[in-house]
Amino acid sequence: MSQPQAWNPADPRSRPSREQVLAGLRGTDAGGPELVQLLSPEGVRLSDQRFDGYAEDVDTAALQALYRDMVLVRRADREANALQRQGQLGIWVPLLGQEAAQVGAGRAMAPQDMAFPSYREHGVAWCRDIDPTELLGIFRGTDNGSWDPIATRFNLYTIVIGNQCLNAAGYAMGQRFEGKVGDGPDAEATMCFFGDGATSQGDVHEGFVWAAAYDAPVVFYCQNNQWAISVPLERQTRVPLYERAQGYGFPGIRVDGNDVLACLAVSRWALEECRTGNGPVLIEAFTYRMDAHTTSDDPSRYRLADELELWKLKDPIERVRVNLVREHHTDQSFFDEVAAEADDLAARLREFCLAMPDPAPDRMFAEVYAEPSPLVEAQRAEFLAYHASFADGPLAGSSSGQGA
Numbered sequence: 455m456s457q458p459q460a461w462n463p464a465d466p467r468s469r470p471s472r473e474q475v476l477a478g479l480r481g482t483d484a485g486g487p488e489l490v491q492l493l494s495p496e497g498v499r500l501s502d503q504r505f506d507g508y509a510e511d512v513d514t515a516a517l518q519a520l521y522r523d524m525v526l527v528r529r530a531d532r533e534a535n536a537l538q539r540q541g542q543l544g545i546w547v548p549l550l551g552q553e554a555a556q557v558g559a560g561r562a563m564a565p566q567d568m569a570f571p572s573y574r575e576h577g578v579a580w581c582r583d584i585d586p587t588e589l590l591g592i593f594r595g596t597d598n599g600s601w602d603p604i605a606t607r608f609n610l611y612t613i614v615i616g617n618q619c620l621n622a623a624g625y626a627m628g629q630r631f632e633g634k635v636g637d638g639p640d641a642e643a644t645m646c647f648f649g650d651g652a653t654s655q656g657d658v659h660e661g662f663v664w665a666a667a668y669d670a671p672v673v674f675y676c677q678n679n680q681w682a683i684s685v686p687l688e689r690q691t692r693v694p695l696y697e698r699a700q701g702y703g704f705p706g707i708r709v710d711g712n713d714v715l716a717c718l719a720v721s722r723w724a725l726e727e728c729r730t731g732n733g734p735v736l737i738e739a740f741t742y743r744m745d746a747h748t749t750s751d752d753p754s755r756y757r758l759a760d761e762l763e764l765w766k767l768k769d770p771i772e773r774v775r776v777n778l779v780r781e782h783h784t785d786q787s788f789f790d791e792v793a794a795e796a797d798d799l800a801a802r803l804r805e806f807c808l809a810m811p812d813p814a815p816d817r818m819f820a821e822v823y824a825e826p827s828p829l830v831e832a833q834r835a836e837f838l839a840y841h842a843s844f845a846d847g848p849l850a851g852s853s854s855g856q857g858a
């Protein structure tokens with residue numbers, strides 16, 4: 455058999471080898487495509503001519519603030535994970551390992567920008583001033599999301615994979631139609647968060663097409679954590695995800711998703727592009743999901759433990775800690791204060807969770823439709839009558855009106 459020709463991307467008849475495809479997908483390995491990085495995994499500040507300007511205001515205090523964000527977000531995540539294990543939450547979706555990707559993007563957003571999350575964006579929620587206690591209701595099954603998406607500029611979590619890309623594209627088209635794109639300080643953009651697996655969904659492609667056709671001010675922010683539950687990235691694509699943007703006609707860029715400074719700088723650039731009318735932009739934040747997909751998943755069934763060990767060396771929080779000590783002379787008292795604050799947050803989260811009241815059993819019939827519905831009302835009455843037929847009486851806490 456003849457040897458395959460070397461890959462020449464300019465020659466339509468040549469194809470990349472399997473090795474070349476895989477090298478392209480793994481951005482942090484030698485031979486992978488370029489990755490914007492401002493902090494190395496060892497905590498050394500790196501220079502990137504294109505993006506240094508977007509992080510030049512990050513002084514010691516600002517870097518400490520980013521560190522604090524990530525530590526508190528991780529602590530809340532770990533506590534919620536433990537609460538699920540103890541039966542207090544039905545499910546939890548861990549963000550472990552993705553703190554930098556989320557805090558960098560979240561802190562790049564201006565108050566007037568709008569976010570469309572999936573279900574793992576607890577770190578972005580934190581940056582939109584949503585207290586972690588407000589996330590618990592969805593995972594305890596007591597509400598559908600307790601924050602106000604308009605007031606917080608952070609939409610409700612979306613479980614249907616990729617669907618929020620349509621919502622975000624449409625919202626961003628609205629921002630453009632209403633003249634909210636421009637040079638003024640009030641100019642707006644939208645940021646849409648989704649995973650690597652979501653890029654295989656039609657909704658994401660449709661979102662890209664509409665956003666491109668209408669020059670919509672939306673930053674598509676893909677956290678490539680390399681797994682879609684048990685499906686690895688190489689089962690989903692033959693090109694690095696950021697390169698796909700080219701096919702839709704807008705820029706795509708890959709950033710080290712474990713580098714909070716780079717995520718901040720690249721997101722600031724992308725949001726500025728969008729606010730000033732040069733959107734959309736695709737960012738691929740290359741990161742790793744260090745925990746299970748959800749608490750219902752067991753990653754030891756499908757991935758090797760040494761992969762996790764490798765990524766522990768690229769921990770997003772540790773590299774900032776090292777940089778703060780070495781290059782900003784931050785002393786131990788700062789780290790102790792943040793650790794104490796994290797413990798307080800965890801205790802508050804736990805206390806709040808244990809005290810959450812159970813909703814009335816017929817709560818599930820409320821808010822099915824915006825308007826009262828005779829059909830839903832009949833079902834609710836039947837449900838209550840059925841439970842009232844038991845010898846020990848009706849269910850405790852049943853409410854008596856529609857919309858309880």
Ligand SMILES: Cc1ncc(C[n+]2csc(CCOP(=O)(O)OP(=O)(O)O)c2C)c(N)n1
Pocket residue numbers: 574613614615648649650651652653679681682683743747
């Ligand atoms: C439309 C749709 N199909 C399937 C699922 C089941 N599902 C839940 S999460 C998930 C994988 C998503 O992976 P990715 O987009 O990489 O995001 P990650 O969970 O890794 O953050 C799937 C297939 C779903 N929620 N919605």
Ligand SMILES: [Mg+2]
Pocket residue numbers: 649650651677678679680681682683
């Ligand atoms: Mg994923």
